[in-house]
Amino acid sequence: MALTVDDVDRFEASRRRLEAIAYRLLGSASEAEDAVQETFLRWQAADIGHIQVPEAWLTKVLTNLCLNQLTSARARRETYVGEWLPEPLLTGDPMLGPADTAEQRESVSYAVLALLERLSPNERAVYVLREAFGYPHREIAEILDITEAAGQQILHRARKHVADGRARSEVDAAAARRILDEFLAAAASGRTEPLVRLLTEDAVAVGDGGGKVPARAKAFEGALAVATFMRGLFKPGKAKRALVGGSPAVYATTANGGPALVAVLDGRVIGVICVEVTADGIAAFRSQVNPDKLERATRRWTSTGHGEPLLTVF
Incomplete structure (x- = not known):
């Protein structure tokens, strides 16, 4: 059945919300876009006249x-x-979704998205729908075809898993930026000691190259190992310049609501390092260098204004 203009408008009014849900569930912007497009195709094929609550129907289809x-x-x-x-x-990407409450901001933080990978699909769905979008337990139960009691138990487990992985409290944006500046200065100095002082004892550094860009298969663990790695990462060298095709500029920005470093070369984002800054120091560096996962970041970067780079590496 052909969609009317009103039917299309009704879907488009829900698109951003659906994309934000899908991104939190999948951790991938491209996969989220695909899921929303498939939801539209299901909407197009449905007998819309018999759908009583379109928003609930769309959310159920997308979530499943x-x-x-x-x-x-x-x-x-x-x-x-x-x-x-x-x-x-x-920052500013509409797929980040609502950020009015602490729960909404945390649900899309890079650290929590990484933690959500440890949850079962149902745990992740219940957590996202409840914490990020405030869906009532009754609606979540209907979306997932479970009982309300089961949904509440799943939410309890999901919250516990996330809380266990987020034992430390993070600092405010201003303090995080100061620590980020200190980190860059220490990294550029080529010395390990000032870097160690900025890290927690159990700090980690992990990178995702997707097999397309060199990245260590296992995380660096412990302040000294992480500091040594980060010092080497920012150390100039001909081999590094040859590997990436030049000397990228590094900017301080925010990604997923938290402090981040963005490496840009010839207008293209070649790396995003999300930095987890806590009251005890920097707890984690999570580096995304897989080019397949940086296309959207590049489009966002080139379409918005930004200041001068903090340093040029390699």
């Missing part, structure tokens, strides 16, 4: 498409080259 995707993604990631990290979204 994402659950199927998550199930197959687990198998694919077993053969993924190296570590798998979510696709970072730069």
Whole structure:
């Protein structure tokens, strides 16, 4: 059945919300866009006149498409080259969705998106729908075809898993930026000691190259190991310049609502390092360098204004 203009407008009014849900569920902007497009095709094929609450219908279809995707993604990631990290979204990207509450902001933070990978698909869906979008337990139960009691139990487990991985409290944006500036100055100095002082004892550094850009298969763990790695990462060298095709400029910005470093070469984002800054120091560096996961970041970067780079590396 052909859609009317009103039917299309009704879907488009929900598109951004659907994309924000899908991104949180899948950790991938491109996969989120695909899931929303498939939802539109289901909408187009449906008998819309018999759909009483379009928003609920669209959310249910999208969520179940994402659950199927998550199930197959687990198998694919077993053969993924190296570590798998979510696709970072730069400040202002509409796919980040609502950020009015602390729960909404946390649900899209890079650290939490990484933690959500440890949850079962149902745990992830319940957590996202409740924490990020405030869906009532009754509606979540209807979307997932479970009982309200089961949904509440799933939410309790999901919250516990996330809380266990987020033992430290983060600092405010101004303090995070100061620490980020200190880190860059220490990294550029070529000395390990000032870097160690900025890190927590159990700091980690993990990178996702997707087999297309060199990235260590296992995370660096511990302040000294992370500091040594980061010092080497920012150390100039002909081999590095040859590898990336030049000397990228590094900017301080925000991604997924948190502090981040963006490496840009010839107008193209070649790396985003999301930095987890806590009251105890920098707890994690999560580096996305897989070019397939930086296309959206590049489009966002080139379409918005930004200041001068903090330094040029290599």
